[in-house]
Amino acid sequence: MKNLLTIAGSDCSGGAGIQADLKTFAAHGTFGMSVIVSVVAENTSRVISIHDIPSQIVADQIDAVFEDIAVDGIKIGMLSGADQMRTVSEKLRFYRPSGVVLDPVMVAKGGRALMHPEALETLKAEMLPQAFLLTPNIPEAEAITGMEIHTVKDMEKAAVILRSMGPRYVLVKGGHLTGDAVDILYDGKDYRSFTTERIPTKNTHGTGCTLSSAIAANLANGAEVPEAVSAAKEYVTTAIRHALPIGKGHGPTNHFYNLYKSGGILQ
Numbered sequence: 001m002k003n004l005l006t007i008a009g010s011d012c013s014g015g016a017g018i019q020a021d022l023k024t025f026a027a028h029g030t031f032g033m034s035v036i037v038s039v040v041a042e043n044t045s046r047v048i049s050i051h052d053i054p055s056q057i058v059a060d061q062i063d064a065v066f067e068d069i070a071v072d073g074i075k076i077g078m079l080s081g082a083d084q085m086r087t088v089s090e091k092l093r094f095y096r097p098s099g100v101v102l103d104p105v106m107v108a109k110g111g112r113a114l115m116h117p118e119a120l121e122t123l124k125a126e127m128l129p130q131a132f133l134l135t136p137n138i139p140e141a142e143a144i145t146g147m148e149i150h151t152v153k154d155m156e157k158a159a160v161i162l163r164s165m166g167p168r169y170v171l172v173k174g175g176h177l178t179g180d181a182v183d184i185l186y187d188g189k190d191y192r193s194f195t196t197e198r199i200p201t202k203n204t205h206g207t208g209c210t211l212s213s214a215i216a217a218n219l220a221n222g223a224e225v226p227e228a229v230s231a232a233k234e235y236v237t238t239a240i241r242h243a244l245p246i247g248k249g250h251g252p253t254n255h256f257y258n259l260y261k262s263g264g265i266l267q
């Protein structure tokens with residue numbers, strides 16, 4: 001069994017962040033571990049408050065994992081500020097894990113910032129060069145590149161700019177456009193698009209976290225990048241199709257349907 005680590009924020013309502021990542025890891029038959037960078041008091045409707053864990057405790061959590069357990073795959077999600085980014089970046093340079101999937105989380109579905117806007121330059125300088133695969137959604141890709149994205153062609157242009165900032169692969173997610181849900185993967189040479197029909201639902205809390213964790217798990221389980229993305233896209237689509245209508249806002253993705261499908265749950 002492979003060991004997967006998520007470095008991200010905690011969503012107490014269970015739909016996004018660390019909680020979505022650990023559920024996704026388990027559904028992929030991997031052993032999930034977590035380094036909590038921020039505790040977010042949030043639910044399907046709103047973010048109430050954000051408490052950043054002190055940098056030393058973030059660093060200690062990373063040491064605790066790496067000094068003891070082989071890390072086969074890693075996903076990085078919400079990093080609220082420049083301090084958190086510098087701490088994580090320093091530890092990545094020290095431990096040099098391979099296959100870092102970086103989801104540059106900036107804003108929650110309800111609109112509240114999960115990353116301080118002043119940290120954008122640190123994200124670019126410290127984090128992007130360490131990413132094997134970067135998975136921005138449209139607003140994140142716009143913020144990092146400074147360009148507007150309205151079409152799949154724009155997504156391709158943004159992917160080129162993003163890749164020039166360091167990551168080996170870029171996956172621009174099209175969840176925020178209209179029409180089919182199209183994601184674009186760029187490897188420096190070719191584009192590959194991953195397309196599914198848009199599911200008419202408001203229950204999309206945690207889709208990005210689910211997708212990036214599924215990619216990290218698939219990579220650790222031995223898939224090549226296009227196959228890892230393709231299988232993760234299928235995973236998140238199933239998780240959205242069966243998303244749970246719980247809470248008053250954007251309900252969470254459903255990991256259990258994927259488990260039923262894979263035979264991981266016997267009934």
Ligand SMILES: Nc1ncnc2c1ncn2[C@@H]1O[C@H](COP(=O)(O)OP(=O)(O)OP(=O)(O)O)[C@@H](O)[C@H]1O
Binds near residue numbers: 175
């Ligand atoms: N309504 C939908 N139907 C089908 N697929 C969707 C839908 N919404 C998003 N997706 C897909 O879900 C994945 C996550 O994309 P999205 O753009 O929603 O990420 P995100 O905004 O980072 O999510 P998060 O809310 O976790 O921050 C992508 O593969 C995207 O194409």
Ligand SMILES: Cc1ncc(CO)c(N)n1
Binds near residue numbers: 009206
């Ligand atoms: C902790 C956390 N990470 C990521 C997201 C984005 O979905 C969220 N809402 N909360």
